[in-house]
Amino acid sequence: MPLAVCATPIGSLDDVTLRVLAELREADLVLCEDTRHTRTLLERHGIHARVLSYHEHNEAARTAELLPRLEAGERIALVTDAGMPGISDPGARIVRAALDAGVAVTVLPGPSAVETALVASGLVGERYQFLGFLPRGEKALAAVWEELAGWRWPAVAFESAQRLPATLRSLAAVSPAREAAVCRELTKKFEEVVRGTAQELAERFAEPPKGEIALVIGPAREPRTAGEDVALAAVAELVAAGIPRRRAAELVSRVSGISRNRLYRGSL
Numbered sequence: 001m002p003l004a005v006c007a008t009p010i011g012s013l014d015d016v017t018l019r020v021l022a023e024l025r026e027a028d029l030v031l032c033e034d035t036r037h038t039r040t041l042l043e044r045h046g047i048h049a050r051v052l053s054y055h056e057h058n059e060a061a062r063t064a065e066l067l068p069r070l071e072a073g074e075r076i077a078l079v080t081d082a083g084m085p086g087i088s089d090p091g092a093r094i095v096r097a098a099l100d101a102g103v104a105v106t107v108l109p110g111p112s113a114v115e116t117a118l119v120a121s122g123l124v125g126e127r128y129q130f131l132g133f134l135p136r137g138e139k140a141l142a143a144v145w146e147e148l149a150g151w152r153w154p155a156v157a158f159e160s161a162q163r164l165p166a167t168l169r170s171l172a173a174v175s176p177a178r179e180a181a182v183c184r185e186l187t188k189k190f191e192e193v194v195r196g197t198a199q200e201l202a203e204r205f206a207e208p209p210k211g212e213i214a215l216v217i218g219p220a221r222e223p224r225t226a227g228e229d230v231a232l233a234a235v236a237e238l239v240a241a242g243i244p245r246r247r248a249a250e251l252v253s254r255v256s257g258i259s260r261n262r263l264y265r266g267s268l
Contacts, residue, residue: 001075003098005091007110010082011187013044015111021045023108027077029069031062033090037081054078056090063094070103082212083113088132088158113186114156117214120193121181123154125219131157134167134215141170148217149175155217161208167215168202179218185211228266231256235267 004023009015024030025047031054032038042049054062070076078085078094084107085091098105118124129148134157135141148155159167164182171178176199184192190211194204198217231252238248246264253260 001070001073002104002106003070003095004075004077005085005095005105005107006077006079007084007108007112008038008041008079008082009187010111010113010116011185011191013041015187016041016045017108017110019108020110021047023077024049024079026075028075029066029077031066031076031078031094033080033085038079041079054090054094059090059093063097066094067097067101067103070098071101083111084109087114111187113158113212113214116186117181117183117193117216118154118156120183120186121154121216121218122195123179123181123216123218125153127153129153129155131155133158134163136163138170141167142174145171145174148220150220152219154219157215157217159213159215161211161213163208164213164215165202165205165208168198168205171217172198172202175220178220181216181218182209183214183216184209186214227256228258228262231258231263232266235263239267 004027006020006023007017008020024042027049030038030049030051032051033055035051035053038051042051052062066076078091080089080091083089086095095105114130118128129151131144134144171180176197178198179195180198180201181193181195182201182205184194188211194201196204234252235245235248238251239245243251245267249260249264249267252258253263
């Protein structure tokens, strides 16, 4: 039997998929980051299963212990407290070990805090970067902001509620106008998504909030070129002469080669 990697709810227990529930019912053993947390999910859906802890402190030992059982055909399901095992949570080690040993691995998709936060923020783009848990310390954070300085798409990170104020102050110090969103307690009763600039969010969250946090950082603004400044001035002159803004942006775009949408947005 393959190792089944099962995504679990990030908040609401009703967000679990039918495939995951079926797998948890049939599994000989369910590996859990926190057995108490997983039992709550199992009880909510009337599932009686054998559970065993599998977390960052015993991951290596458990992998060595369980690999022979997987090779022998035991049906094992792997879950984490929330979301997909192996993504900022334990799981990657046993997946790699199983694959290296020739044991099949099947992944049962489900809720994602990263994608939920990204869409809820309104900052979604054609691509994004996932930063995992942000590092501690001002220098380490400054290195992340430097890396994102030229990144023209959104980025998503996990952050603790206690460190959030310092993180937002750090971001605001280097990029106060950068758009961002603090997504708190996603899919839970007190879900909150607060959008604004880094400076506005730093002021809003001067004190630590409660709950689990996903931070979405908007794309860096592309610096204007001298040619773009001239093109924007031309758009402004046409608008002042009574030509609709979209039409003005279209006309100047044909001459300058600069994107019509970029000219339109830049002229607002």
